[in-house]
Amino acid sequence: MSTHLDPITVTGIGLDEPAGLIDAHGRRRNDTRLTPYVADVTSDQLLSLLRDMIVLRRLDSEGVALQRQGQLGLWAPCQGQEAAQIGSGRALNSDDVVFPSYRETGVMLARGAQPGDYVRMWRGEEGAAYDPAVMHMAPLQIIIGAQTLHAVGYALGILHDGSDQVAVTYFGDGATSQGDVNEAMIFASSYRAPVVFICQNNHWAISEPVAVQSQHPIAGRAPGFGIPSMRVDGNDVLAVFAATRWALEQARGGSPAFLELVTYRMGPHTTADDPTRYRDPAELEYWRGKDPLARVEALLRAEGALTDEIAAGFAAEADEAAMQMRAACLSLTTRGPLAVFDGVYAEPHTGIDEERADYARYLATLAEA
Amino acid sequence: MSTHLDPITVTGIGLDEPAGLIDAHGRRRNDTRLTPYVADVTSDQLLSLLRDMIVLRRLDSEGVALQRQGQLGLWAPCQGQEAAQIGSGRALNSDDVVFPSYRETGVMLARGAQPGDYVRMWRGEEGAAYDPAVMHMAPLQIIIGAQTLHAVGYALGILHDGSDQVAVTYFGDGATSQGDVNEAMIFASSYRAPVVFICQNNHWAISEPVAVQSQHPIAGRAPGFGIPSMRVDGNDVLAVFAATRWALEQARGGSPAFLELVTYRMGPHTTADDPTRYRDPAELEYWRGKDPLARVEALLRAEGALTDEIAAGFAAEADEAAMQMRAACLSLTTRGPLAVFDGVYAEPHTGIDEERADYARYLATLAEA
Amino acid sequence: MAQMTMGKALGAALKQSLADDPKVLLLGEDIGKLGGVFRITDGLLDEFGAERVIDTPLAESGIVGTAVGLAMRGYRPVVEIQFDGFVYPAFDQIVSQVAKLHYRTQGTVPMPITIRIPWGGGIGAAEHHSESPEAYFVHTAGLRVIAVSNPQDAYTCLRQAIASDDPVIFFEPKRLYHAKGEVDLETPLADAAPMGLARVVREGTDATIVTYGAMVRTALEAAEAAEAEGRSLEVIDLRSLSPIDYGTVCASVRRTGRVVVAHEAAREAGVAAEVIASITEKCFTWLEAAPLRVTGHDIPYPPAKLEKFHLPDLDRILDAVDRVCDDEQLLEGVDR
Amino acid sequence: MAQMTMGKALGAALKQSLADDPKVLLLGEDIGKLGGVFRITDGLLDEFGAERVIDTPLAESGIVGTAVGLAMRGYRPVVEIQFDGFVYPAFDQIVSQVAKLHYRTQGTVPMPITIRIPWGGGIGAAEHHSESPEAYFVHTAGLRVIAVSNPQDAYTCLRQAIASDDPVIFFEPKRLYHAKGEVDLETPLADAAPMGLARVVREGTDATIVTYGAMVRTALEAAEAAEAEGRSLEVIDLRSLSPIDYGTVCASVRRTGRVVVAHEAAREAGVAAEVIASITEKCFTWLEAAPLRVTGHDIPYPPAKLEKFHLPDLDRILDAVDRVCDDEQLLEGVDR
């Protein structure tokens, strides 16, 4: 009997070295496609990307801590994906609109999230973490891949309005197996929708290595749909920044674009997960060597832009942000019982009115007793 | 405002000439990839492919006639696709298993369908046209693309059984937009399932030109999923035969394969359709010039294998097959009222028993009245 | 007032909605040049252009998911699902996104999407072309569900559905597409009865038939036949399947005390079960007999030649009316 | 007899089924090395290998569609849907293929597929992780639907479901995964009560509570609390939601005359509506009061912190019992 039912679990990363601008030792590399897109990026800007990554890592570990302490129901850590999220998120215009999955804490940061925004949903207080209109960001999406179609529809609206905004959607390597994500590429291609697909290939979909989904580089799928794509070192914040600019340029120029950001989920899938059950510790070690923060830090230190003082400042900012997030979390209050009926419909609805009334009657009997 | 919401309707056929072995004038062409696969094909075999195509065209027009005469509820003509269906269907081993869409009359023919098999479903007598086990062919599938996943599952079973059969699935250009078809390619690739995907790109999905689904050759999508593919002239029966052998070889060798057969739906989508509402008559004329029957006839006549006498024999066989189909159609009987409950469940079911009994009671009251 | 078919009335509603509000867009398979397989959108491409009457790739999840994004951008997408049986690939986007997004965003993001579904059997169609999936959507909180039975309601309710800030699943009985009726195209939308209300389409005193869609006509025929036998049946067209207008339904039941609920869809956990459970709860002391269901059997929709044995018809409705009115037979009935 | 959690009992059932029949295969996301997010398949990959315990790509339609093909090849696929809210992408394959293929082929092609769904709320989970979609499947002819409430039934019914030649949607209440009970692993399958039967889990005389899944425990608690107040409640665990064992249900209702039906799922066109419509039809003359429903509200599942205001609990069941037993309050009730 064949053993092919067991998908090969060797990933394609060695096959096709992703494009990058900073190597794992923090040295600049040239890339003919990417370099032009960051010619204007100063050390200060790179520092500011590093700052966001440092703050993000701190927020992320605070999220884990809050969950461990029972203050959050769940948390989906993004440790290891800071460059992918900050590098791409920071490349967007403020009125570009993001359609994220649940793991995009870093994109939220790049979009200017307020402290409470990070925790409201994970604490189970509300369905959406933030106001989508304020953040220019759709609610975090849990149904794998569903948001990619929303992005395409939104992008059709952009086209229709004649605006130069772009819809940008984030999803994982696992998500690429969903019909929706493929349909999204097809719709985007047929309508030339101004949408950028950003796949963070973090090598795992919970316990499944990326090879279960794809035994070939994921970025290789998009061209078949007529969508130009790039496979980029997702742990290289400068490369991600450059590639995102490239992709946005495509989108503003009339074509969707696709990025595969090759990165790694250093933590568990969520705080409910135990990766020791399925993951070789050596793999984690290997990826620690490619830490997205370390390499840009090394570069900036080597180039003299990052000093101990600046680093200490960033750490303090990060601690402050984490404290604010914690404080916001602890100050969240739970709505009352009848709030469960709020917002189901936008217009009056006899059914919900009757149920609310009956539930209020019931609550009154409890109060009496 | 952009006009991109109107997908471009120029198809990619000129972009990338599909592979072929017989040109539109009935002259042999060489193709380094395809020619080796038909080195053994004699004139007699080619004649026999032509015979099937002639019979198929006749059956197909009889189906239309039966529908017009009120004997069938619907018919999905395959005129123009004879080479695609006969060329591929005849290349299969008898125990390969086909997962068709609703338009695969020619594949049914190649699989040895009995006269009644062509009409039973379209007349509305039964859900399945034939016995799947006898035909090695799943029931005709109406839900676009659903059968492609069944083929992959079946192919996993083949792998598991260590058999050298292949699951072969047919679908249209429109179907390639469905999530299911993309998921099927992904599953097939991950498990290296012995499945052949045959897309008959007949240029239309009802009224939508193929460019609504894809503005690039459809065969270009498969390699992105890690599936080798070929884009073949679907009106060239020899090329289709060759390409199918190539694809089957891939599948028996441990890899799925994908064929795009570039062909044309010369008739309406179904007998319920009116293509004059959306199709330029010049396009039809253009494709008449590429008629799949005409070119192989021309070749066989030029090579002396086809004589008037043989042609007359084929025509007579075709008439005979059509007459048998008509006779089978007219002799079909409708099951009685209580038959609606048959076959819902494989095991006893109290719910259905009760409903059947109640309906029988009701029918008895009618009989009394 | 104009005489027109339901199909034309639906087309007129789409046309008026497109004309009234530039945010209205149509999406679907073959709705452009072809005008849809039922020609409901006939002429709209020419009049409003390919930016507003959009032929989509062949993928229902894609269509509905795209509509969600358009709604987030402030549009009012009107989706045509080609046939009832093809809505299931879009089920996830409808149930997990369309129905929930307004709630998920604490009411900040409305989902003014209308999903039109040519619906039901009785037209001798192939498999998957005669489904009655309404109960799935009625059971899904966050959606409104409308089912029309005549050209006037088709026209008015479709405009109301499109104008609604809530998502509406809009069922159009295929076998009535060619049925004609008077349609008032003039009355301003604001003056029309809301789509949420049921309507007593025939008054009667002995029993109430509650139904909707194509079955309204069958129920009216049954009521006429019953009248010949001296039985007076009230017929109610629910129109809105979610929410259901129990005010109208219960008022009738309290008068007649006897109820038959009819629909084409399967019986188990169908809309009739909902109606009967609610009627029983709200009108128990008025009921003189157990409310009965007349529905499609709990079987997959059968092949076309057998559909007449599946679909409730006049005789099956009258059979149930007999049973609900005949207290002796009723007692026998419950004993089996 | 062994004490074990429901989770372990389910794992034992899978293991036994894999051991008994080489045609049984498991398919799902993360069911291999991880043993599933709930660890139900823990250890099975090691024991039976990757050819029989198959981690799939992340696509539910793909999983179920693949299972259909495997079933056509003669296999008995057992699918794990990771959470209730992720079954919707597979809805088309379930409704149009799994449920209909046997009928479509005039009974020649069986579909012995079991689709396991970790199910329901009460565990403080994120959105889409607490759904109760059972009514969708109950309404779908061609499927059987099972919902278990204790380790023994979990073990026995899952083995029966896998052995059945019909497709079974198998609901496992997540919040009981860790609840322990006695499990008899020895009795041959042929000697066990069929999964299609309901079970009286507590006898009583004043009213009948009909429920299933995690709510059985809540109903039992309610019955105990009621007993303290001198009211005797009978509790029925339906187990099979399609078909429903009305023999057992009606026998109880004819004794008590009063009924409350409880479930977590939304109320409109839910399983309780089905049960009440059928009870009313079959037991009308025995009913002393209108049967009442205690269900989740007709809202999308709320954020975790609010779920306690959504899920029926002991008090809400007792409230309904009070109303169903108190004829005066009942009359008030119906008037509102």
Ligand SMILES: Cc1ncc(C[n+]2csc(CCOP(=O)(O)OP(=O)(O)O)c2C)c(N)n1
């Ligand atoms: C439709 C659906 N199926 C299954 C799940 C359960 N699930 C949540 S996350 C996840 C893995 C996703 O992997 P990937 O797309 O790579 O994203 P990552 O978590 O690595 O960021 C799964 C299977 C889901 N949320 N939605």
Ligand SMILES: Cc1ncc(C[n+]2csc(CCOP(=O)(O)OP(=O)(O)O)c2C)c(N)n1
């Ligand atoms: C899920 C689904 N959606 C829509 C339809 C309606 N429909 C039937 S055939 C068809 C066009 C199919 O086009 P294509 O895949 O190119 O196949 P062809 O008919 O050209 O052979 C459509 C939209 C369907 N049968 N199933």
Ligand SMILES: [Mg+2]
């Ligand atoms: Mg991942």
Ligand SMILES: [Mg+2]
């Ligand atoms: Mg086609």
